Amino acid sequence: MRVIIVDDDPLVSMSLKIILETDKVGDPIVVEATGTSGREGVELYKKLKPDVLLMDIRMEDMNGLEAGEKIIREDPDAKILLLTTFLDDEYINRALKLGVKGYVLKQDCKGLPATVRAIFDGQTVFGGKIVEKLPDIMNRKEKFDYEAHGITEKEKQMIELVADGLSNKEIAEKMFLSEGTVRNMMSSVLDKLDLRDRTQLACFYYQEIRP
Amino acid sequence: MRVIIVDDDPLVSMSLKIILETDKVGDPIVVEATGTSGREGVELYKKLKPDVLLMDIRMEDMNGLEAGEKIIREDPDAKILLLTTFLDDEYINRALKLGVKGYVLKQDCKGLPATVRAIFDGQTVFGGKIVEKLPDIMNRKEKFDYEAHGITEKEKQMIELVADGLSNKEIAEKMFLSEGTVRNMMSSVLDKLDLRDRTQLACFYYQEIRP
DNA sequence: GGGAAGAAATGACATTTGTCATATGAAATC
């Protein structure tokens, strides 16, 4: 199996090369080249068409994601394994959309040879911590800023009850307030959010607050 | 590394065992036991606490997902690799939520040892085809069956307008009906869905129809 | 102490909403 390693830091490239090449199994892993920038990664990939491309994300010149995008655009079956130091939602998200075959933290890459082989075999590999984040990343959305709209804690609670379909009377009971007070609070909330009635508030809740 | 294999078909278990054990690298893979049902898988896991548990999904007695659930509930760090013949969205979804560490098609598991080693190392592995489906699976929406609730096309349209926050009068204009008719339709819809008012209908829409 | 500010409540009011009984007309069925 032929691989290429691209990392800003030549020391890292060298370490990875050693780790991979000393893993003796039937099919040895051969590091055919190493690069130190995304631009170089793209060129090397075009020239050598390796089985797997290991690439850092944060690099000068051109980062791993941009490089990966260029490569995959030309060769949609390219097998790219991104190595990264941190676990940035935005990166993971973009990497996923890109169609990268692996996204692993440098910290826990002791088993790197196995990871590379699994990718070579057509699997896709994510570092443990990353998978936990997947669901969040998929349905990501900035959380709604009640503060910015001047919504108080009680009002926020009331909004949630409305979004559960409760009537004013029911809300009043739940919150130990009089129905009249709930009405007033409702009026205030609608005014703050520039809405007309409770139904619009419920819609707003599901569309903006908890999409 | 110690693993357990659970598969309905003893022939498969045996093949997998051979594949794994003949993979000679520094740390040999030892298949400590094989089972043929989910129930057995749970027992074996409790008793032997293997590093990785390979398990089929479709099995008699107790399927791989249920078994996986039981195991992970007791040991959240359990490393379970699900092997499957088909690529069923619903299974993948449940498996993901469960916290399984791998989901690979039996077809393309030539590199199984590498996969198992990657999982042992803390990574998570998905078969190639599966990743392509991830985005869909994550925000998958089981479509709501208007038909089954006896909701007509016009009523459906009205529901969507309510979920946009329109008043009866506005809905009437949009649909070229009288406001009274809209009220009647509303009444009918609320009755069919067993709801009380338009706000509950909006909530229902976002929770059940287009979650 | 004397405000000032804010949360909670009340009452009055217009509007919206949901329900129901009933009417109309057109299409389908017999």
Place this chain on the structure above:
DNA sequence: GATTTCATATGACAAATGTCATTTCTTCCC
């Protein structure tokens, strides 16, 4: 042609909703 069916419409009604002015009470600050 008569009947049924269905979508649409109307009017009447009670309940829920949203708005507003006002009051009460507490807390906080000078």
